[in-house]
Amino acid sequence: MTGRVFPPGFLWGSATAAYQIEGAARADGRAPSIWDTYSHTPGRTLNSDTGDVAADHYHRWAEDLDHMARLGLGAYRFSISWPRVFPGGRRNQRGVDFYSRLVDGLLERGIRPVATLYHWDLPQELEDAGGWPVRDTALRFGEYAAEIVGALGDRVHTWTTFNEPWCSAYLGYASGVHAPGRTEPAAALAAVHHLNLAHGLAGRVVRELAPAAELSVTLNLHVIRPASGSDADADAVRRIDALANRAFLGPMLDGAYPADLLADTAKVTDWSFVRDGDERTAAVPLDVLGVNYYSTTLVRAWDGVSPRSDADGHGRSAHSPWVGAQDVDFLPQPGPYTAMGWNIDPSGMTELLLRLHAEHPDQPLMITENGAAFDDVVTPDGAVHDDRRVDYLRRHVDAVGAAIDRGADVRGYFVWSLLDNFEWAYGYDRRFGIIRIDYDTLTRTWKDSAHWYQRLAATNALPD
Numbered sequence: 001m002t003g004r005v006f007p008p009g010f011l012w013g014s015a016t017a018a019y020q021i022e023g024a025a026r027a028d029g030r031a032p033s034i035w036d037t038y039s040h041t042p043g044r045t046l047n048s049d050t051g052d053v054a055a056d057h058y059h060r061w062a063e064d065l066d067h068m069a070r071l072g073l074g075a076y077r078f079s080i081s082w083p084r085v086f087p088g089g090r091r092n093q094r095g096v097d098f099y100s101r102l103v104d105g106l107l108e109r110g111i112r113p114v115a116t117l118y119h120w121d122l123p124q125e126l127e128d129a130g131g132w133p134v135r136d137t138a139l140r141f142g143e144y145a146a147e148i149v150g151a152l153g154d155r156v157h158t159w160t161t162f163n164e165p166w167c168s169a170y171l172g173y174a175s176g177v178h179a180p181g182r183t184e185p186a187a188a189l190a191a192v193h194h195l196n197l198a199h200g201l202a203g204r205v206v207r208e209l210a211p212a213a214e215l216s217v218t219l220n221l222h223v224i225r226p227a228s229g230s231d232a233d234a235d236a237v238r239r240i241d242a243l244a245n246r247a248f249l250g251p252m253l254d255g256a257y258p259a260d261l262l263a264d265t266a267k268v269t270d271w272s273f274v275r276d277g278d279e280r281t282a283a284v285p286l287d288v289l290g291v292n293y294y295s296t297t298l299v300r301a302w303d304g305v306s307p308r309s310d311a312d313g314h315g316r317s318a319h320s321p322w323v324g325a326q327d328v329d330f331l332p333q334p335g336p337y338t339a340m341g342w343n344i345d346p347s348g349m350t351e352l353l354l355r356l357h358a359e360h361p362d363q364p365l366m367i368t369e370n371g372a373a374f375d376d377v378v379t380p381d382g383a384v385h386d387d388r389r390v391d392y393l394r395r396h397v398d399a400v401g402a403a404i405d406r407g408a409d410v411r412g413y414f415v416w417s418l419l420d421n422f423e424w425a426y427g428y429d430r431r432f433g434i435i436r437i438d439y440d441t442l443t444r445t446w447k448d449s450a451h452w453y454q455r456l457a458a459t460n461a462l463p464d
């Protein structure tokens, strides 16, 4: 794998998200999001951590831009905080100015801005009005998109509508391990639909207001493997694939929900929230499909008798994110594991990219997140050694190269994450950064992986 060379122009980037790094939760007219409410509710996050300060990127953005420039990043993927720029459905100019400065700073340094409109921070007032299970939220998202795309336009190279709508719908409304912490299976499927609809509405806004910009969405697609070669296990894979992957790929790429998804979930909902034309609205052509990949999923058909493993996605909740799939069991996977407990399997990266390429041969792809949490070793001289992260990244970047060799049109790779940050329900306990944050002093320190990534970006080839 050493010495593997990537196609000329391959984009090396790094990713973050607003609530995970910005802090400044009450600064300059920002309103609360569902994650402010959730993280301030006792027992919801590990150590009751909140994003109030996070990495203080809102105040340290210029320093962070200099780190990106030194790393040699070709692109930076960040998200825009809806409640910062459009609280109460009105433009908050001070919030818009923050992102305007950030985008200009990126352009000055020759780094492509890749902006995500929604990385999980719904304005709390919209959750109070029903949240994603309610159609009006999709319409409000279209208005917010028009405001910020209008303001930043095609200074942003790539507009991404959503990050991982799977998490927003199923972890937010079914298992409840993410904000707003609801456990209502039917509402989760309504959320799936309104996220798809909102994607289409915002996609059209981008096309109209920023015609020179690229349009994308980022999905956390699951690589699902059967525990055996039985027909029953193959059917378990099909069902989870429908909920996890095709519930979004169907409307967004093909303009229709898969029939098996509707049939499988008929006991949960009749899908009457889908109106004529919605699925076509969702299918706005994408310049690039963003893919987040971390690990794989192992399933079997549950016989109704043997003990369940329930090894996927439940986290700290008794409720399953897998709506209507009680007869599917999730099995523990062979290691090794990251500090999240997720199994490490780079072959899933290649498999996923090749599947997408086979199903949509003309669709350019981008890895918009890949990375790992590990306990880093900080030595007395201040160095941060993270061999396991370097090894994880090297093997997954190599797996992207293997997919390209076999024909997949992959345009770039973004490491998650630039900085240690607020890891949602796990707070500051889990560190994904290639740059370490000292949460007492907010000092930034390059880990070994940052130095490794700098070489990768500079040479466009895997260092030894």
Ligand code: GBH
Pocket (backbone or CB within 6 Å): 017, 020, 163, 164, 167, 220, 292, 294, 295, 311, 312, 313, 314, 341, 342, 369, 416, 423, 424, 432
């Ligand atoms: C991404 O979520 C997010 O976009 C990002 O904000 C976050 O910080 C980062 O990854 C790291 O978590 O839960 O054991 O069943 C990834 C969320 C991770 C959800 C893998 C599904 C399946 C493994 N996904 N997870 S498990």
